[in-house]
Amino acid sequence: MLATQEGDRLTVGDVVAVLKDRAFALLVVLLGLPNCLPMPPPIPLLCGLLLLLVAVQIVAGMSTPWLPRALLSRSIARADVERAVNRAVPLLRRLERWSRPRLSIFETALGMRGVGLILLTLSMALIVAAPVVGQIPLGLAVCLVGLGLVERDGVVVLAGLAIGTVGVALNAGFVFAVVAAIMTLLHVW
Template sequence: MRTSGLLRALDQLPGERIAVGTIVAALQDRAYALLVVLLGLPNCLPMPPPIPLVCGLVLAFVGLQMLFGRGLPWLPQALLSRSIAKPDLTRAIGRALPPLVWLERFSKPRLTVLGGRHAMPVLGLLILVLALGLIVAAPFIGQIPLGVAVCLVGLGLVERDGVLIIAGAGVGAIGLALSAGFAYAIFSGIHELLF
């Protein structure tokens, strides 16, 4: 099933509120990949400061588990028992579907070794680095390249498309360079003021 199909399947889950644990269970073997996409999506648009930080922290947690070869993502029970209102889930999926459907026109299984089981630790390290970049990204717009990179890597995992994973790594390198430049400018400014 393609990424858009997985999201549509989530939208069909019964109930007025959907527990995070139910969503993770429904994703089964694609749980890591779609979690990465879902955590990257909010950062593809200008967002107020807490959102990139929270997404970055959860993404780092997911990346560490991939790095250490855990088969399925483990999330704390407190998070798994949290629920999302069905209208909010439907709205988020509705916003995510058009760009994902557009990207799916260009994606297909290629360089599948990059999305295979043996590549998971390397991809976990990549996700971890991108997540740390999100945590320290410039407010409002600094997280956009990193959010796009995370989404491309996640989409590449779902679609078994190594080219998308490579594209995500490239966009991520640009985003990390921009974040590093922003951090350098801030520290240089503080240094100039104090010394």
């Protein structure tokens, strides 16, 4: 894409058009990354809401993500894209050494919708994640699912699902504890 573009800037629409069906996977990874570190409360909520939008589109069977026109027309400096690509390529090459297309069920339409349902669950858990550290296992899970989709590796997707299950359980326990505390304070229980 960088070789064919002539301008100083690339639009988000240009990037999505080149990525085609892998644009979903890239969005999933990008929405998971901020949650891999302890972040203040609005970050998991915003990432969770955006991931919810992406997951709904995957479940609906869309072939490429729908993004608002205002976002598609936003541009990114070509130098910034080149810098990001130069940083990402060594990491992706390391991942590609042991990752390969496996468990091709996730490449089918039904399999992708199943991944969409998984992401829907993870996004809802991110929305109510325990402050500061509750989003970390969910962020890791989302990133692994996204990377598994990029590499077409069902084993990586399943690893993300396993970590996501732990994250959802931890955050369900947090939500239960908060609700129980409120009920106790209100003498409802």
